[in-house]
Amino acid sequence: MSILVVGSVAFDDITSPSGSVKDILGGAATYFSLAASYFTQVRVVAVVGEDFGPQQEKVFQKRGVDTRGIERARGRSFHWGGTYSHNLNEAKTDFTHLNVFEHFHPRIPRQYDDTEFLFLANIQPTLQANVRRSMKRVRFTGCDTMNYWIQGTPKELAETLKLVDVLLINDAETKMLAGESNLPRAAHKVLAMGPQALVIKHGEYGATIFFREGAFGIGHHPFRAPALPIEEVKDPTGAGDSFAGGFMGYLAAQEEVSREVLKRALFYGGVMGSFAVERFGTERLQSLTREEIDARFQVFRELTHLE
Amino acid sequence: MSILVVGSVAFDDITSPSGSVKDILGGAATYFSLAASYFTQVRVVAVVGEDFGPQQEKVFQKRGVDTRGIERARGRSFHWGGTYSHNLNEAKTDFTHLNVFEHFHPRIPRQYDDTEFLFLANIQPTLQANVRRSMKRVRFTGCDTMNYWIQGTPKELAETLKLVDVLLINDAETKMLAGESNLPRAAHKVLAMGPQALVIKHGEYGATIFFREGAFGIGHHPFRAPALPIEEVKDPTGAGDSFAGGFMGYLAAQEEVSREVLKRALFYGGVMGSFAVERFGTERLQSLTREEIDARFQVFRELTHLE
Numbered sequence: 027m028s029i030l031v032v033g034s035v036a037f038d039d040i041t042s043p044s045g046s047v048k049d050i051l052g053g054a055a056t057y058f059s060l061a062a063s064y065f066t067q068v069r070v071v072a073v074v075g076e077d078f079g080p081q082q083e084k085v086f087q088k089r090g091v092d093t094r095g096i097e098r099a100r101g102r103s104f105h106w107g108g109t110y111s112h113n114l115n116e117a118k119t120d121f122t123h124l125n126v127f128e129h130f131h132p133r134i135p136r137q138y139d140d141t142e143f144l145f146l147a148n149i150q151p152t153l154q155a156n157v158r159r160s161m162k163r164v165r166f167t168g169c170d171t172m173n174y175w176i177q178g179t180p181k182e183l184a185e186t187l188k189l190v191d192v193l194l195i196n197d198a199e200t201k202m203l204a205g206e207s208n209l210p211r212a213a214h215k216v217l218a219m220g221p222q223a224l225v226i227k228h229g230e231y232g233a234t235i236f237f238r239e240g241a242f243g244i245g246h247h248p249f250r251a252p253a254l255p256i257e258e259v260k261d262p263t264g265a266g267d268s269f270a271g272g273f274m275g276y277l278a279a280q281e282e283v284s285r286e287v288l289k290r291a292l293f294y295g296g297v298m299g300s301f302a303v304e305r306f307g308t309e310r311l312q313s314l315t316r317e318e319i320d321a322r323f324q325v326f327r328e329l330t331h332l333e
Numbered sequence: 334m335s336i337l338v339v340g341s342v343a344f345d346d347i348t349s350p351s352g353s354v355k356d357i358l359g360g361a362a363t364y365f366s367l368a369a370s371y372f373t374q375v376r377v378v379a380v381v382g383e384d385f386g387p388q389q390e391k392v393f394q395k396r397g398v399d400t401r402g403i404e405r406a407r408g409r410s411f412h413w414g415g416t417y418s419h420n421l422n423e424a425k426t427d428f429t430h431l432n433v434f435e436h437f438h439p440r441i442p443r444q445y446d447d448t449e450f451l452f453l454a455n456i457q458p459t460l461q462a463n464v465r466r467s468m469k470r471v472r473f474t475g476c477d478t479m480n481y482w483i484q485g486t487p488k489e490l491a492e493t494l495k496l497v498d499v500l501l502i503n504d505a506e507t508k509m510l511a512g513e514s515n516l517p518r519a520a521h522k523v524l525a526m527g528p529q530a531l532v533i534k535h536g537e538y539g540a541t542i543f544f545r546e547g548a549f550g551i552g553h554h555p556f557r558a559p560a561l562p563i564e565e566v567k568d569p570t571g572a573g574d575s576f577a578g579g580f581m582g583y584l585a586a587q588e589e590v591s592r593e594v595l596k597r598a599l600f601y602g603g604v605m606g607s608f609a610v611e612r613f614g615t616e617r618l619q620s621l622t623r624e625e626i627d628a629r630f631q632v633f634r635e636l637t638h639l640e
Contacts (some may be wrong), residue, residue, distance in 0.1 A: 112514040207419040209537065210562040230516065231538035234562060250636050252557045255517040255541060286640055293639065329557050330637040332600065333593055 028067040029278040031058045032132045032157050033147025035072040036104035044260040050307040051082050054147035057264035060311040061271025061298040063089040064319055066278040069138050071095035075103040075126045095135050099126040114262050115229055132157050143278040148172050151182040158189045168192045168274045176203050187220040194225040194270050227266055235292050243285040251292040252330050254300050261306045265299040272298030297322045335374040336585040338365045339439045339464050340454025342379040343411035351567040357614040358389050361454035364571035367618040368578025368605040370396040371626055373586040376445050378402035382410040382433045402442050406433040421569050422536055439464050450585040455479050458489040465496045475499050475581045483510050494527040501532040501577050534573055542599050550592040558599040559637050561607050568613045572606040579605030604629045
């Protein structure tokens with residue numbers, strides 16, 4: 027099943043303890059697309075500027091990603107600069123130039139109308155809702171958001187959350203969205219806002235999925251996938267979007283979305299996130315094989331498996 | 334196999350979002366003893382003051398803990414006061430009255446000479462080393478420490494680490510001890526200091542065990558046990574010591590200490606830590622059953638288990 031992602035395609039300047047890079051391809055939709063492309067056919071809706079050329083286009087094409095939904099606008103692409111210090115968990119933003127992304131109004135090409143799996147990367151919540159509403163054949167929607175929208179547009183975000191099946195956010199975002207400092211209690215409050223499931227990303231500690239009572243089968247226990255302790259974290263940028271790409275891409279490739287499938291998807295999310303951080307930008311995600319991915323899936327599985 | 338713990342037996346004043354308690358029984362050796370008592374016979378070496386009476390003694394006795402090693406000194410017992418705000422991960426210390434603990438010199442009763450499993454709770458490293466050296470029949474030693482000793486007495490701590498089989502500390506302590514911000518790299522540096530294995534406690538995210546190459550069997554992969562997302566955390570005090578009690582207590586009860594046994598011990602550590610935080614002080618640890626413990630072990634196991 028194809029999956030459609032709506033979000034940013036951008037250029038990044040990144041500095042980490044491992045070095046510095048300029049004008050490399052980035053953006054949530056980019057990381058998501060590349061990660062998901064190892065599992066299923068991916069379609070992208072985004073906007074780029076005149077600085078997006080054949081070199082960037084080729085990164086998507088080599089992974090078979092359908093870029094007909096990438097709109098070309100006058101001006102420059104979204105450009106972000108960030109620095110990671112020794113604590114790689116948080117980036118200091120050096121600059122954010124929205125450029126053409128400032129007036130992004132996602133337009134879904136006709137050829138994408140048959141899409142059944144949708145991922146709304148981190149953009150303004152009303153845009154997310156409009157995309158979801160405009161796509162009649164979608165049957166499973168994943169969604170990301172961030173503190174900026176949680177604090178700035180809570181009503182709009184609440185409307186969007188009613189339309190999504192699974193929300194993927196981190197610990198701090200979950201607590202902020204729920205107004206509750208205890209994580210499991212916060213998770214239940216978020217589920218009451220609409221989603222059938224909530225994936226909370228814990229960075230180097232993995233991720234937990236909480237289910238709505240009765241959603242995707244019987245039971246109410248959460249499930250946790252660990253993350254691999256990684257010795258060489260070169261660049262954490264895009265780890266969360268790569269996680270989402272692995273998670274959603276795996277789901278879209280399955281016959282049905284059951285609890286057991288969602289659990290495996292959580293592992294695949296962690297796997298793709300762990301690859302992403304090994305090199306700067308999308309480098310590692312451009313040249314993986316499905317064999318490498320499945321080998322790491324096994325390592326993740328054994329990491330917590332008792333005989 | 335009996336296990337001996339050397340550490341503090343204390344009184345605590347604790348405030349958390351769930352309430353406030355005064356003069357309740359606490360201390361690392363107390364939490365450790367109670368948690369370990371569900372797995373094996375426990376012996377305690379500690380010092381208390383005249384305020385330690387039959388009421389406190391009874392808590393140990395009801396769990397069958399051997400208290401002949403608890404020395405009674407003139408004055409008052411160690412007394413700690415701390416406050417947890419909504420972020421339950423860190424306590425603000427309100428006061429620390431060392432009292433009789435200031436001059437604690439562990440004396441091992443003759444009847445404890447046949448001890449084979451030893452846990453050195455968080456006390457001055459040279460005292461830890463002296464205890465270990467004085468006990469000729471010990472064949473497995475666990476050890477805790479903290480930032481105060483890592484920064485204040487690094488040489489003494491280095492000597493102690495040469496004598497221990499497994500060190501149990503948290504993420505921040507591991508990074509500080511190794512002088513390295515990447516956790517797996519820090520873990521390998523700590524292992525090079527002496528321990529055969531290192532258990533890093535991640536609080537609500539579980540714990541990871543790293544092995545020295547060749548120690549306890551073949552392989553070099555770390556292993557991670559998750560923690561249960563807990564809705565009602567009343568009082569995090571003693572979670573780490575209860576973890577150590579479950580971990581070491583389970584080990585001491587097994588025929589041999591293999592990798593597979595260490596992995597299961599890591600789960601039991603998490604289980605005992607998760608019980609400890611459900612009530613103030615040691616309340617929950619006083620009244621468990623082995624059935625409740627094994628039921629939660631299964632929940633932890635299923636938390637990350639793929640079909």
